Amino acid sequence: MSTNEKAISSSNSVKSFFAKIVRNQLFIPIAALLLLIIFNFAADIILHADTSFFKIVLEPSSTGNMVLSGNLITIIDNASELALLAIGMTLVTSASGGQDISVGATIAIAGSTILRIVKGYSPDISGAKFAAVIIGAFLLSVIVSALFGAFNGALVAYFKIQPMVATLILFTAGRSIAAWINNNDNISINDTRFGYFGNFIPGIPVPTPVFITIICIIVIALVLKFTNLRLYSQAVGINASSSRLNGINPKTIKLLSFIILGICVAVCGLIKVSRTSSITYAVIANNIEMDAILAVALGGNNLGGGKFNMTASVLGAYVIQFLTTTLFRMKVSSSAISAYKAIVVILLIIMSSPFIRKWLADRKNRRLAAKAGSNVRKEVA
């Protein structure tokens, strides 16, 4: 009897250990990441008999600087915008129980604002002056994006419009507004210094967007650690009326989450326009809102609001970029890439659907019941 019990409990502890891992929110993004790494590794061995996918080289760029390059660097670099958006989108999701689908369009607005300011300055102004221009342009775009975020937030918080419907307005109108800001000119900035934010700063081998993202992640981590933002937005997301009874104003929290997303959007706008020193209003950051929402979902967060895990969301963003880069490498047509992402979305949504959850829970209960039953029978015997 006692040995029997021990065996059961030890097998239970192993099971519960795995169950704990599987239940951990970081499980899905990390598992997806591992899957992609294994896939690329296998594809490399089979197709090229090497591991070139993971090769990172340090070599001089055309401007004469030593820069790191390779697929992994490309992934970390290109995922920056998505990681930033995932931060804001997670907060919006948590507090409002919905998603902002206008982020791509507001990136166009933020980028257009920056270009509007920067294009007026000739490339030969001194470094300090140029820095001042960039900082000014960026701060203006932060204000503009925060205002547009506040507009979305106000519709959601005060007029109680569903977030996806409220943000549909800017989703539709945003790119026209972006075009209007610059009189629809096809702008190209000649100053190479403008490219520093999306590419490399001379002498530093790591792409600048990586640093920008790290700084933003640290800032949000500190904010979540030292303020009540996490608690409040989760409380509002889980039950707005009871959080109001406890002295939290749900309207303010929802508005705040959209404003924070607006600031994230402004940073993305800077990186995006800096990458190529130009803008195409109709397609800049095209469909990025879907990727951002997917990052939050991949992070295992409930898209209906409430509890959230920021680390998981950010990891989700890197998984998506890893997938995109992998697909590009497999020479999948770029127009088909969104179809592959759609498959991931479908799988995630089905996995998290109440039907599947109930089915899994039922199965587990039945197994437990069966085990309990057999134990009882044994004891009786």
Place this chain on the structure above:
Amino acid sequence: MKKFMKAMMAGALTVAMTMGAAACGTTTPTAAPTEGPTEGPATEAPTEGPAAGDELIKVGIINNDPNESGYRTANDRDMKATFTEENGYEASFYYSLKNEDQIAAAQKFIQDEVDYLLISAAGTSGWDGVLEQAQKAGIKVILFDRTIDADESLYEASIVSDMAKEGQQAVDWLASQNLSEYKIVHIQGVMGSSAQIGRSGALDDKVAKEANWSIVAQQTADWSEETAQQIVQSVIDSGETFNVIYAENDNMAKGAVAALDKANISHGVGKDVIVIGFDCNTWALQELLAGNWNYDGQCNPFQAAYIDDIIKNGATQKVVIMDEKGFDATTITQEDVDNYGI
């Protein structure tokens, strides 16, 4: 969950809708290659126009939204500059990216008894009825930039650019460079757009014919510089070599060049990689002038002079194909940049 799914579907629908709009937006920019408006044959006409106190020619102009693209903006500015009272016109403008709105506007212009209807149609079908009405009312129709599926007798003339010719000119130029081997990264526009079909077609034919021409990568970047950058970056990361970037518009060429710069690959006149773009944006021509790019195919948005000529002197042919230039970085001048940049 249900709510969420509903919202998702609504979102997806709007995405699809706006994507459609964006696609036709960008399709057009490629359409119009020719000399600047100043060179058109019609510009002399204004002297005889309103000065004599003649009655103004009433024209109803139906165009796509000028915000759609740089091409369209230039096109609209050109129209506004040509159809002025000084030139003898009383012009009314209507803009929409929707075919049915444009048709409704055409009906309104017919009721207003304009003399000419100038149409850049958003879609190719559905115009027969309204064009017949115009014919009965004695209103002459001139199509510009885009053709429609209607009987030729229903319109006076159609002024378009030939995308296939644009592509052919670029490919001929590339062939004239006499490289021993052509390894091409081909970045396409929105698939199915007339610009993409025309510009891809010429290159595909040549690659199929020549043994030393090969495509290293062929991908659509949907007219987006960021996607073009990612595509070229993935080619570079995979370690494949290439010596030609054939991008079907300037913005995608710009994105491709950004990826080259990042990876220390030289480009331009006498360098490792030849860069080809289209549309002749002013900044792109400046890149040519600086020797950073090699070739840019023109896309002329200046149809107004042609239309003006047809109105004042009559149409000589149904389909007028505008002249399209291609600029070589070794021969381009500042004057070209000023005259042909849009």
